[in-house]
Amino acid sequence: MLPLLAVAWRAEDWGGLRASDWGALRFTLWQAALSAALSVALAVPVARALARRAFPGRGAVVLLLGAPFILPTIVAVLGLVAVFGRSGWLGALGVEADIYGAHGVILAHVFFNMPLAVRLLLQGWSAIPGERLRLAASLGFRARDTFRLLEWPMLRAVAPGVFLVIFLICTTSFAVALALGGGPRSTTVELAIYEAFRFDFDLGRAALLAALQLAIGVAAAILTLRVALPSGFGAGLDRTVPRWDSGGWLRWQDAGAVALALLFLLAPMLAVLAEGALYLHALPASVWWAALRSLLIALVAAVLTAALALPMALAVARGRAWVEVVGTLAVTASPLVLGVGLYVLILPLANPVRLALPVTAAVNVLLSVPSALRALVPAVRDLDAGYGRLSASLGLRGWTWLRLVALPRLRRPLGYAMGLAAALAAGDLGVIALFARPGDATLPLALYQLMGSYRMGEAKAAALILVALSLGLFWLFERGGRARA
Amino acid sequence: MKTAIATGLTLIATSASAETLTVYAPDYFASEWGPGPAIAEAFAAETGATLEYVTGDLLPRLRLEGDATEADVVIGLATDTMQAARETGLFAPHGVDLSGLTLPVEWTDDTFLPFNWSHTAFVYDTTKLDAAPESFEALRNAPDDLRIVVQDPRASVSGLALGLWIDEVFGDEAEAVWADLADNIVTVTKGWSEAYGMFTEGEADMVLSFTTSPAYHIIAEGDDTKRAAIFPEGHYVMVETAAQVAGTDQPELAQRFMDFVLSPAFQRIIPEGNWSFPAAQAGDLPEGFEQLDLPETALLLTPEEAEARRAAVVAAFEAGLGR
Numbered sequence: 001m002l003p004l005l006a007v008a009w010r011a012e013d014w015g016g017l018r019a020s021d022w023g024a025l026r027f028t029l030w031q032a033a034l035s036a037a038l039s040v041a042l043a044v045p046v047a048r049a050l051a052r053r054a055f056p057g058r059g060a061v062v063l064l065l066g067a068p069f070i071l072p073t074i075v076a077v078l079g080l081v082a083v084f085g086r087s088g089w090l091g092a093l094g095v096e097a098d099i100y101g102a103h104g105v106i107l108a109h110v111f112f113n114m115p116l117a118v119r120l121l122l123q124g125w126s127a128i129p130g131e132r133l134r135l136a137a138s139l140g141f142r143a144r145d146t147f148r149l150l151e152w153p154m155l156r157a158v159a160p161g162v163f164l165v166i167f168l169i170c171t172t173s174f175a176v177a178l179a180l181g182g183g184p185r186s187t188t189v190e191l192a193i194y195e196a197f198r199f200d201f202d203l204g205r206a207a208l209l210a211a212l213q214l215a216i217g218v219a220a221a222i223l224t225l226r227v228a229l230p231s232g233f234g235a236g237l238d239r240t241v242p243r244w245d246s247g248g249w250l251r252w253q254d255a256g257a258v259a260l261a262l263l264f265l266l267a268p269m270l271a272v273l274a275e276g277a278l279y280l281h282a283l284p285a286s287v288w289w290a291a292l293r294s295l296l297i298a299l300v301a302a303v304l305t306a307a308l309a310l311p312m313a314l315a316v317a318r319g320r321a322w323v324e325v326v327g328t329l330a331v332t333a334s335p336l337v338l339g340v341g342l343y344v345l346i347l348p349l350a351n352p353v354r355l356a357l358p359v360t361a362a363v364n365v366l367l368s369v370p371s372a373l374r375a376l377v378p379a380v381r382d383l384d385a386g387y388g389r390l391s392a393s394l395g396l397r398g399w400t401w402l403r404l405v406a407l408p409r410l411r412r413p414l415g416y417a418m419g420l421a422a423a424l425a426a427g428d429l430g431v432i433a434l435f436a437r438p439g440d441a442t443l444p445l446a447l448y449q450l451m452g453s454y455r456m457g458e459a460k461a462a463a464l465i466l467v468a469l470s471l472g473l474f475w476l477f478e479r480g481g482r483a484r485a
Numbered sequence: 486m487k488t489a490i491a492t493g494l495t496l497i498a499t500s501a502s503a504e505t506l507t508v509y510a511p512d513y514f515a516s517e518w519g520p521g522p523a524i525a526e527a528f529a530a531e532t533g534a535t536l537e538y539v540t541g542d543l544l545p546r547l548r549l550e551g552d553a554t555e556a557d558v559v560i561g562l563a564t565d566t567m568q569a570a571r572e573t574g575l576f577a578p579h580g581v582d583l584s585g586l587t588l589p590v591e592w593t594d595d596t597f598l599p600f601n602w603s604h605t606a607f608v609y610d611t612t613k614l615d616a617a618p619e620s621f622e623a624l625r626n627a628p629d630d631l632r633i634v635v636q637d638p639r640a641s642v643s644g645l646a647l648g649l650w651i652d653e654v655f656g657d658e659a660e661a662v663w664a665d666l667a668d669n670i671v672t673v674t675k676g677w678s679e680a681y682g683m684f685t686e687g688e689a690d691m692v693l694s695f696t697t698s699p700a701y702h703i704i705a706e707g708d709d710t711k712r713a714a715i716f717p718e719g720h721y722v723m724v725e726t727a728a729q730v731a732g733t734d735q736p737e738l739a740q741r742f743m744d745f746v747l748s749p750a751f752q753r754i755i756p757e758g759n760w761s762f763p764a765a766q767a768g769d770l771p772e773g774f775e776q777l778d779l780p781e782t783a784l785l786l787t788p789e790e791a792e793a794r795r796a797a798v799v800a801a802f803e804a805g806l807g808r
Contacts, residue, residue: 194640454681
């Protein structure tokens, strides 16, 4: 909120919104709703398949599914174009696909966010205690029964939150909407904010639009909180149970869901990154230094996200729902207004340019908290429901409780949250592009600089390093989260 | 970061009384692949002073900072945003003799000093397009299968230049021209990089860029398949300028930098550093530049006019493409 207020405070006059701003609002809302609904709907069969199948390479599949979410917009757009574009692979197969227009925007948003939905839903699935599944097996449940009695209640608890997070992420979209939207019909609120800032320097309008964006978030959050119901699973011993109820053709259904998802998500990335490999040798040392800078930002963001999200999740689980609302709304904050606001706030105190790297980390922590809460809150709720009384009777409190009870139980969602924060921070361009010194370039910024200097091949090589770096970080944190589980 | 510190230390070590001039510049300019580093080196060789580039969106940033700005000099403000920059009241006269300028348009401004220029143009790939449209009117009436990518006039300086170009050539018809182009415009991007990337990936036959863009492909890649389509109606010119900040605490050094801008040492770096034309001729252009297709007529609005017409230009774009 503070950065938004800072921008509002610096505004000189308040001209109000334009007619075109309302058109932007309409487009923003319906494309975000549709993108989020499609992402979640498509993610359900994939997450379900991953939840009930053990197969070689499953870990790698789950890891790779995380990749699109951290790709810089421009790389993702080029990847989608390489597959779905006029001269793309689909075209070569004789399929007439037109990627430009509102459907292109939605395609890109699903590409970005479906993996996130899969991951978050998978968290929900793995939160169903193994004991429950064993009981269901002994009662002779079929796949349908399992879905109705165990999986559906879980989805009812988790899916609305996942929808909300993706909806909010899509409302702040702007570069994707521009690149694939085909023209001014696909104007989003975030573009209107950029325009107000870039050429008009109308901070009043920028602040109003940002407030509008925030209001959408509040409305969506209230709506979702009403829909979401607690799942009410008991505590279990966290063991994965081989599934008994989905043999035969369901096996093929699951295999198909995973294969299609992989094809959809990996083909665009392969199209871009494979070419990047040819240019790796041509990258100057400065790009590697930029990679190191991005790595540091990612690590700092991961640690701070955990430090911030864990107490928030504990507060939410103990009944302070407003903490969750605040945490979720952070993602609605316009990244541009956030950056400008922080700039205005820091300006009287220090030279913001020298703080570009810490500010980048801080902004990414804010943007990662909602996803972290999504993963942590259900786990903390189950923890309290399952172990709260035992802990209380043993007098476990504070640090001891955290170390002996909470951390071992929360390690998995926490590792996931940190991995996501790290990956996002490594791939973020946002704030650093607003104010930086050339010597402070991060990897995404270096990538844009290469593209801005006609060097597409090297830019793709930088993208390759970026993906490797982000996925590597994600994998390490996740693995740490799963160790000894 | 360490390299930056290390370079900083060596520079301090080599000249004990090293002065530093803070230069606000666009990202492309100051990046390793832009002209910035070579210019800093040449300036240091001449004066012993260090240039420290600070990058970002120049105009919004200057407006945010106002008198508190740390900039001593600003480089990279395009003509179309000059008026807004002038209205900040932050700049001092450049005090440089303009007789050496080799711009295709007349230049008399005493605050903003041009340092490079290029014509806005549609660049195409000769292997994909047999014959480019021979006029803007022909482009307007081109068959639907000619695909072009442009930049958004609301988000980018080059997109705004296209808007002003259409406005200058077609006047009241601007909205209808956008509507005619709608079938050909594959998509509109936030900035030049996205659009040019889509073009080189083969997604479009033409891209809004500059007459000098093919020079990069010819010189750096030995590829002469990229050419600019030349329109007899004339091409809108993009001129980038430098200006000194009135409130600088190093007026002398800032002035030395302004004097340096039109000198051969600076201007020689422009063609292959910025892939554009130098504002003052510094000897022969690099081989490859003579191969470029260039228009006979150069169009440019005064900064006041450009600023005054911006709202109408954006409205014509929105209405023409929004249909």
